[in-house]
Amino acid sequence: MKTVDSINFKNKRALVRVDFNVPLNEKYEVTDSTRIKAAIPTLKKILNDGGSIVLMSHLGRPKDGPSDKYSLKHIVSELSKQLGVNVLFDDNCIGENAFSKSAALKNGEVLLLENLRFYKEEEKGDEAFAKKLSQHGQIYVNDAFGTAHRAHSSTAVIAKFFESDSKCFGYVMAGEVASIDKVLNQTQKPFTAIVGGAKVSDKILIIEQLINKADNILIGGGMAFTFVKAMGGQIGKSLCEDDRLDVANELIKKAKAKGVNLCIPVDAIVADNFSNDANKNHVDISKIPDGWMGLDIGNETIKIFGDIIKNSKTILWNGPMGVFEMSSFENGTKQIAFDIVEATKHGAYTLIGGGDSVAAINKYNLADKVSYVSTGGGALLEYIEQGTLPGVEAVK
Numbered sequence: 001m002k003t004v005d006s007i008n009f010k011n012k013r014a015l016v017r018v019d020f021n022v023p024l025n026e027k028y029e030v031t032d033s034t035r036i037k038a039a040i041p042t043l044k045k046i047l048n049d050g051g052s053i054v055l056m057s058h059l060g061r062p063k064d065g066p067s068d069k070y071s072l073k074h075i076v077s078e079l080s081k082q083l084g085v086n087v088l089f090d091d092n093c094i095g096e097n098a099f100s101k102s103a104a105l106k107n108g109e110v111l112l113l114e115n116l117r118f119y120k121e122e123e124k125g126d127e128a129f130a131k132k133l134s135q136h137g138q139i140y141v142n143d144a145f146g147t148a149h150r151a152h153s154s155t156a157v158i159a160k161f162f163e164s165d166s167k168c169f170g171y172v173m174a175g176e177v178a179s180i181d182k183v184l185n186q187t188q189k190p191f192t193a194i195v196g197g198a199k200v201s202d203k204i205l206i207i208e209q210l211i212n213k214a215d216n217i218l219i220g221g222g223m224a225f226t227f228v229k230a231m232g233g234q235i236g237k238s239l240c241e242d243d244r245l246d247v248a249n250e251l252i253k254k255a256k257a258k259g260v261n262l263c264i265p266v267d268a269i270v271a272d273n274f275s276n277d278a279n280k281n282h283v284d285i286s287k288i289p290d291g292w293m294g295l296d297i298g299n300e301t302i303k304i305f306g307d308i309i310k311n312s313k314t315i316l317w318n319g320p321m322g323v324f325e326m327s328s329f330e331n332g333t334k335q336i337a338f339d340i341v342e343a344t345k346h347g348a349y350t351l352i353g354g355g356d357s358v359a360a361i362n363k364y365n366l367a368d369k370v371s372y373v374s375t376g377g378g379a380l381l382e383y384i385e386q387g388t389l390p391g392v393e394a395v396k
């Protein structure tokens with residue numbers, strides 16, 4: 001994979017697609033700058049070489065053109081602070097002013113363009129729009145892993161307007177791809193995938209792919225109850241997708257046929273309503289009484305999952321084991337997170353990806369105690385499902 005390391009940016013203007021889709025509060029202040037911080041090493045490499053930078057990104061999902069709420073101007077001060085450079089801004093990514101500003105950039109200077117999604121063309125992958133954007137720089141750098149699964153103008157289509165020696169990946173992108181590659185292609189066995197979260201329907205494709213790769217697949221979270229019901233269990237009023245019972249049975253069958261250990265929880269912490277101070281009980285997961293819902297895995301499951309995790313050499317974790325946002329039902333997710341840390345200490349390669357498992361690992365301050373925390377939830381899942389991404393293919 002060709003990265004910024006293979007190019008000398010001296011006297012060059014780099015057009016860098018970043019993922020600055022950061023959360024803002026009601027005062028439009030950046031509340032989590034993880035994505036900005038992640039891009040800094042790539043940007044510093046270009047500036048240290050003696051180049052200049054035009055940055056493009058999206059922010060949120062604006063519906064009808066420009067709006068203050070989704071303006072990237074709100075992130076300029078945080079970006080300037082993180083980068084240590086006074087970042088310039090233009091309020092129209094393809095306006096005349098924007099092109100004058102990018103053309104006038106001196107080495108060491110950085111210009112941030114307004115939200116690409118203020119133009120509908122961006123998400124449509126419009127070629128003319130991509131071509132216009134391409135005129136902002138001499139070298140195209142894609143460092144936006146979070147949107148690499150979208151064939152948008154700035155993430156994929158634009159790459160064709162640069163010669164092969166004038167396009168490359170940034171460090172975020174390279175790190176993400178190398179990490180997935182370690183898990184899926186250079187896999188040290190045993191490989192355990194832990195899949196949780198709310199819905200089976202979101203995770204069918206990924207479980208299907210993992211059945212071809214993993215030795216163990218541990219199922220947790222709300223989606224486990226669809227499997228339990230499919231196997232004939234009583235799940236009370238737990239989360240369940242009745243239209244996916246057949247799919248769950250199919251997955252169980254496929255795993256068996258491939259010799260994959262698909263592990264469904266054996267016990268659960270149940271509650272009489274969806275609230276942190278609901279009445280709680282600990283039961284066999286296939287015998288949940290009417291009126292009760294499973295909101296976390298129980299101790300026996302934690303022990304079974306933990307033993308498998310601690311004996312694994314490669315681990316992929318996507319999705320929490322329970323409603324970890326509520327302290328009463330966070331124990332399963334928390335214990336699994338600590339087991340993954342333990343496995344990492346003993347040499348396992350551990351990749352955590354997908355919004356809520358990342359939120360969980362951050363909640364317990366464990367992000368630096370696992371091998372890699374992915375910045376792109378949807379992109380990571382699609383990479384695993386498809387084996388590549390449009391944004392990666394375009395630059396390759």
Ligand code: AMP
Pocket residue numbers: 196197198199202220221222223239294295296318319320321322323324325354355356357
């Ligand atoms: P996902 O985005 O699919 O990974 O789902 C994450 C969400 O699933 C989190 O907000 C969890 O609170 C929720 N979740 C996990 N376990 C359960 C459960 N047993 N019942 C209901 N929601 C759950």
